[in-house]
Amino acid sequence: MIVQDEKFALPSKSINYLLALPEAYEQDGAAEWPLILFLHGSNRRGDDIALLRDYGLNTRLQHGNGQPFLVLTPQCPGDSSWTDELENIMLLVDDILDHYSVDRKCVYLTGFSMGGHGAWYYAAHKPGLFAAVSPLSGWFNPDQAELLKDIPIWAFHGDADDVVPFERTHEMIEALKDMNPQIRFTPIPGEGHRIMHYAYDQDEWIEWMLSHKLKI
Numbered sequence: 001m002i003v004q005d006e007k008f009a010l011p012s013k014s015i016n017y018l019l020a021l022p023e024a025y026e027q028d029g030a031a032e033w034p035l036i037l038f039l040h041g042s043n044r045r046g047d048d049i050a051l052l053r054d055y056g057l058n059t060r061l062q063h064g065n066g067q068p069f070l071v072l073t074p075q076c077p078g079d080s081s082w083t084d085e086l087e088n089i090m091l092l093v094d095d096i097l098d099h100y101s102v103d104r105k106c107v108y109l110t111g112f113s114m115g116g117h118g119a120w121y122y123a124a125h126k127p128g129l130f131a132a133v134s135p136l137s138g139w140f141n142p143d144q145a146e147l148l149k150d151i152p153i154w155a156f157h158g159d160a161d162d163v164v165p166f167e168r169t170h171e172m173i174e175a176l177k178d179m180n181p182q183i184r185f186t187p188i189p190g191e192g193h194r195i196m197h198y199a200y201d202q203d204e205w206i207e208w209m210l211s212h213k214l215k216i
Contacts, residue, residue, distance in 0.1 A: 002026075003061070005049055008092045013077065015085075015092060016049040020061050020071040025101070034069040034106035034210055037093060037130075039082050039115030039122075041137075046078040056112055057200045069108075069210065072096055082111070082118025086125060093129075105213040110134040112196050113164060120172065124148050132212040134205070137161060137193050139168035145175035152182040152212045156199050158191030184208075 002021045007014040025033065038057040052073050054062055061067060074089055076082055082089070097104060109130040111119035116138020123133040124140070124147035132152040140148075153176070157169035166187070173185045188195050199205045 003053070003058075008074075008095060010088055010091070015077070015088060016047060016075040017092065018049060018052055018058065018071075018073040019096065019100075020058065020067075020073075021100075022067055022069070025070070032101050032103035032106075034108065035096065035100075035102045036069055036071050036108045036110060036209065037089075037122075038071055038073045039109075039111030039118040040073065040076065041113035041115055042076075042081075045076045045080070047075070049075055051075070056115075056196050057110065059197075060200050067206075069106075069206075070096075070100065070102065076114075082114060083121050086122060089122070090126065090129075105216055106131055106210065107214075108132050108134075108209050108212075110136070110199070110209075111138065112136045113138065113193065116164070120148070123151055123153075127151070128214070128216075131214045132209050134199060134209065135169070136196055136199055137164050137169075139164055140172050142171045142175035145172060146179065148176060149179040151180075153180065154184040154186070154199075154205070154208055156186045156188065156195055158188045158193060158195045160190055161193045163193040 004019045006017055044051045109119050116135040119133050119135040120138055120140035123130055134154045136156045155169050157166050159166045176183050
């Protein structure tokens with residue numbers, strides 16, 4: 001992987017981000033690549049992008065160059081949250097789509113903790129952008145579950161989580177199970193909050209994510 005450390009300029013501030021490109025990206029200029037947007041947890045906010053280099057989905061990227069997708073990892077400002085940054089992050093995503101060779105049918109979303117909440121929220125409020133979403137240790141309002149009835153979802157949560165209660169994801173699954181046939185849930189018995197490796201280290205997770213394409 002080639003990892004670029006960048007800043008995206010907005011009218012009132014800049015957002016730091018990492019963009020990981022496969023080694024083959026520059027070798028095949030005609031190819032279009034899947035893109036995964038990864039939203040981090042609350043303790044990685046701020047202006048030190050190094051906090052995200054060996055963290056979450058990026059940890060997987062440190063151990064091989066064969067991943068057939070790009071990974072976009074923005075850094076949430078220290079005084080903000082992913083829900084507050086929705087429109088700014090969408091501007092960043094649009095910029096990446098405009099300047100890199102990305103298959104727009106294959107844009108995916110995942111996040112952990114605060115980022116898990118962000119993943120639920122972004123998928124609900126930006127329909128037609130993401131081909132699949134995978135929230136980890138997150139939460140959302142079950143009363144808004146209908147906003148997510150058409151998107152493939154694979155959620156993970158440890159049942160001993162003492163930071164974000166397990167019930168927050170379970171409630172979403174219960175609200176969605178009769179309206180979304182494309183939902184999967186992996187409860188992790190005895191595990192607490194930090195469960196990213198249960199998803200991101202698994203080839204099955206990557207294969208599931210990349211198996212989905214938007215019909216556009």
